[in-house]
């Protein structure tokens with residue numbers, strides 16, 4: 001089904017993204033990213049030069065000013081995924097959808113002046129650290145503390161599962177600045193790579209997204225200057241997270257739809273070229289029916305995701321609508337890619353094939369950004385009006 005949300009500017013931008021992927025998302029480079037467990041900095045800088053990152057940075061700071069218009073970021077992610085690199089799409093998304101928005105929405109003028117121009121050019125890359133070894137879904141259970149001292153804060157604690165945690169230069173970090181677990185007991189601090197006592201302690205070995213680093217971070221008496229508090233006052237962190245989480249969930253839904261569509265394309269191509277019992281696999285009735293199901297599901301996913309992007313651009317994507325689209329699309333993605341793997345036979349299980357990589361990448365879409373169980377809780381609360 002023809003999607004209706006893009007205009008000629010997006011199509012022209014898609015050509016630029018395609019050109020970048022052709023040059024940079026080659027099989028050789030992708031294998032190198034997987035081997036290193038991270039995207040190299042030169043690629044990220046080149047992406048910024050092509051105008052593919054820094055999209056959510058306002059124009060006055062050198063970015064594209066597209067924080068509220070998700071379509072350009074959707075195009076970039078789509079092309080990276082179709083080029084077989086979910087990791088590259090992930091690295092772009094963490095910077096533009098998870099880190100930059102906190103500075104744009106809540107940062108002081110001084111903070112914006114200091115960081116955003118370099119975040120627009122990819123010189124400075126950001127990450128977002130909420131999760132801890134003892135607290136993921138239940139964010140109010142975090143234990144990383146930021147104690148007020150002369151001129152700033154002393155931070156102690158640990159974070160885990162932080163995407164771009166090793167390669168980022170600044171980390172928007174969720175900390176406790178107050179007692180108890182009331183929403184106003186938390187703040188966000190911008191913690192800089194190189195601050196004494198801040199370490200990227202370990203890079204995690206994951207099931208998928210092999211080319212994108214996910215790290216543990218540790219903080220031992222890290223002095224963070226008061227100017228790195230995100231927002232005008234302490235105690236805003238929880239509310240700030242709640243305001244940005246719909247964007248994070250939308251970005252997962254968009255990636256899920258892109259991966260499902262890419263999976264359909266790879267499966268169609270593979271089954272057309274593969275023979276069995278004297279015919280092409282694509283001509284078995286089962287294959288035809290599965291492809292029909294996959295194609296229909298992809299169309300419905302896009303119809304839903306495009307509507308969510310539209311609502312987001314108008315500032316109308318509510319927390320429960322974002323939760324719905326995140327859990328529903330990530331589950332459809334899983335089903336579509338599973339069909340794709342099956343239709344590839346044994347080759348679907350080989351990481352040399354993009355369908356296998358997309359399948360393992362997809363698994364985490366049901367876990368991060370808030371698990372799909374937590375998403376259902378949010379939706380159920382809205383549906384029933386009960387806690």
Ligand SMILES: Cc1cc2nc3c(=O)[nH]c(=O)nc-3n(C[C@H](O)[C@H](O)[C@H](O)COP(=O)(O)OP(=O)(O)OC[C@H]3O[C@@H](n4cnc5c(N)ncnc54)[C@H](O)[C@@H]3O)c2cc1C
Nearest residue numbers: 128129130131135136137161162163367368369370371373
């Ligand atoms: C590859 C990867 C990248 C990530 N990137 C980031 C990142 O950049 N920044 C960041 O801060 N975090 C990141 N995360 C962390 C991720 O958001 C958490 O793993 C996720 O929110 C779940 O938290 P948890 O792992 O502590 O699981 P838990 O919260 O311990 O959940 C365990 C199980 O209990 C279920 N559960 C929990 N609460 C409820 C409930 N109320 N009702 C029903 N079931 C419930 C969960 O759904 C899950 O099935 C990443 C994780 C991964 C795997």
